[in-house]
Amino acid sequence: MADNEVLHADHRLEYPYSRSTGPVIGAFLTGLLDGRLLGVEGSNGSVIVPPTEYDPITSEDTGEMVEVGPGGVVETWAFVAHPRPKHPLDRPFAWALIKLDGATTSLLHVVEVDSADGITTGDRVTVRFRLPGERIGAMSDIECFVPESGGEGR
Amino acid sequence: MSPARTIRPVSVASFAQARNVRRDDEHNEVEMLMPVVAEVFGNISITKDDVDFICSGSTDYLIGGPFSFVMALDAVGVWPPRSESHVEMDGAWALYEAWTLLQEGEIDAALVYAFGRSSLGDLNEILALQLDPYYEAPLWPDPTSLAALQAQALIDAGKATEADFAAIASRSRKSALENPNAQVAIDIAPEVLLEDPYVVTPLRRHALPPITDAVAAVVLAAGDKAIEWAGRRGRKPVWITGMDHRMETHSLGARDLTVSPSTAKAAEMAGVGGGPVDVAEIHAPFASQEVIVAEALGLGGDTTINPSGGPLAANGVMSAGLIRIGEAAEAIATGRARRAVAHATSGPCLQQNLVCVLEGEA
Numbered sequence: 001m002a003d004n005e006v007l008h009a010d011h012r013l014e015y016p017y018s019r020s021t022g023p024v025i026g027a028f029l030t031g032l033l034d035g036r037l038l039g040v041e042g043s044n045g046s047v048i049v050p051p052t053e054y055d056p057i058t059s060e061d062t063g064e065m066v067e068v069g070p071g072g073v074v075e076t077w078a079f080v081a082h083p084r085p086k087h088p089l090d091r092p093f094a095w096a097l098i099k100l101d102g103a104t105t106s107l108l109h110v111v112e113v114d115s116a117d118g119i120t121t122g123d124r125v126t127v128r129f130r131l132p133g134e135r136i137g138a139m140s141d142i143e144c145f146v147p148e149s150g151g152e153g154r
Numbered sequence: 155m156s157p158a159r160t161i162r163p164v165s166v167a168s169f170a171q172a173r174n175v176r177r178d179d180e181h182n183e184v185e186m187l188m189p190v191v192a193e194v195f196g197n198i199s200i201t202k203d204d205v206d207f208i209c210s211g212s213t214d215y216l217i218g219g220p221f222s223f224v225m226a227l228d229a230v231g232v233w234p235p236r237s238e239s240h241v242e243m244d245g246a247w248a249l250y251e252a253w254t255l256l257q258e259g260e261i262d263a264a265l266v267y268a269f270g271r272s273s274l275g276d277l278n279e280i281l282a283l284q285l286d287p288y289y290e291a292p293l294w295p296d297p298t299s300l301a302a303l304q305a306q307a308l309i310d311a312g313k314a315t316e317a318d319f320a321a322i323a324s325r326s327r328k329s330a331l332e333n334p335n336a337q338v339a340i341d342i343a344p345e346v347l348l349e350d351p352y353v354v355t356p357l358r359r360h361a362l363p364p365i366t367d368a369v370a371a372v373v374l375a376a377g378d379k380a381i382e383w384a385g386r387r388g389r390k391p392v393w394i395t396g397m398d399h400r401m402e403t404h405s406l407g408a409r410d411l412t413v414s415p416s417t418a419k420a421a422e423m424a425g426v427g428g429g430p431v432d433v434a435e436i437h438a439p440f441a442s443q444e445v446i447v448a449e450a451l452g453l454g455g456d457t458t459i460n461p462s463g464g465p466l467a468a469n470g471v472m473s474a475g476l477i478r479i480g481e482a483a484e485a486i487a488t489g490r491a492r493r494a495v496a497h498a499t500s501g502p503c504l505q506q507n508l509v510c511v512l513e514g515e516a
Contacts, residue, residue, distance in 0.1 A: 021288060025288050025289075029288070048405075048408065049407075050288075050289040050405070052405065056403035056404075056405045057408065075307070075407075076303050076304075076306045076307040076310060076411065077303065077306055078299050078300075078302030078305075078306055078354050078355060078356070078357075079302075079352070079355035080299060080354050081352070081355075084278060084279075084294070084296060086279060086282075086294035087293075087294055088293050095295060095300075095302070095303055095354075097303060097406065097407045097411075098407075099407075105405065105407045105408040106406075106407030106408075107289075107407055108289070108290055108293065108295065108406055108407055109293065110293070116352075116355040121307075121310045138292060139288070139289060139293060140292060
């Protein structure tokens, strides 16, 4: 080794623990691998999406998992013209709270639209999953939602 | 529903804050706190030996190291050992912990302080880490994006317009001209603000809080100390007559974002409705959120909101809520109000809220 060569070593800042996602969140994330969206039966006939082990309003235990979507309705939205580096899409998009068909609560995700004029509350959207080989059982398995009129699933 | 509980009267005996700035590169957290702690004690001619408990509010996520609050104790000097605690929350919740201990009657005075240098990192990423780790945080939604979802819901519900947001921003920063500690103080008409570009539609630049490095401190006192220490400044005590905090679900899509039931519940438990509110210091970081909090507090048109300028004039992460309590107490102590309400918030889209009612003596 030459005298002027600087020694270096890679350092990766990490959180080296694994967590179990449990029977409800785990079922939702596993469903994503199969291209399915799952909710859970909550109190008073509600269907909670994304699902939790307890009803977020009544705190009661939740029940059976039920399939919801793939389409849904935009409950509210916020348009991002200049995405930040960690945002889900690297092109203009809208955040949205999406009430999937069959659900009584809304899921936070993004809708692929190129301007604020392309989205409004009440719009119908549908999910676009990543290709099966690209899925890892995480929220990123949903690439985005797309307006239902032009929403060809992949 | 039960009325406000019978409580031990506790006074906000002293309040101090640093000048709120965009970036303080010259001082570390201890160096920022030291003059403020000295001032909060000096206001009432006491020392650290006169307080029985110390509680701070801060977050390790800003400084990027664990247990950073322990280092901050050097600003007080804790030898011989002191009874001390910390919350990973705004200092308003540290004040709540100290107030709770004062309720038990074993101590008569406490120091509360808060610190946060928002400039050290990127708040857009740091604050995303407080979200649900499975469903929300992996998408990295920044606080402005989440507040924009809430603002659009308000607009859709017919409860507010972009012009309302601009009016709140204009009023706040104009009021801040009277506050020497404010960071953003300027008189610009709402119609001019409405020409600002969108940051995240429907929120324009003016509806966002500034990014602020800040520290603040409060001394709480009960019993004879409250009366004696106020008298040293020729003042009468400012009493906390009620305080409560409530939290909503972390599932954003399970909430109605246009209302704040946690604020309303805390206001009810703190007894806000028990008399007229002369001044309300509201910790609504985004202009749109003030609409929601003001409604939840049940404020009428005769309440002056955020005469200090509020969080739209300076929004130190971890101190902006504590400063609301301090500013409300000062409004009473200086005769600008007889009864005031202070509000603090935490989490996305007003998830958690604290309400404190303060009253002066006739």
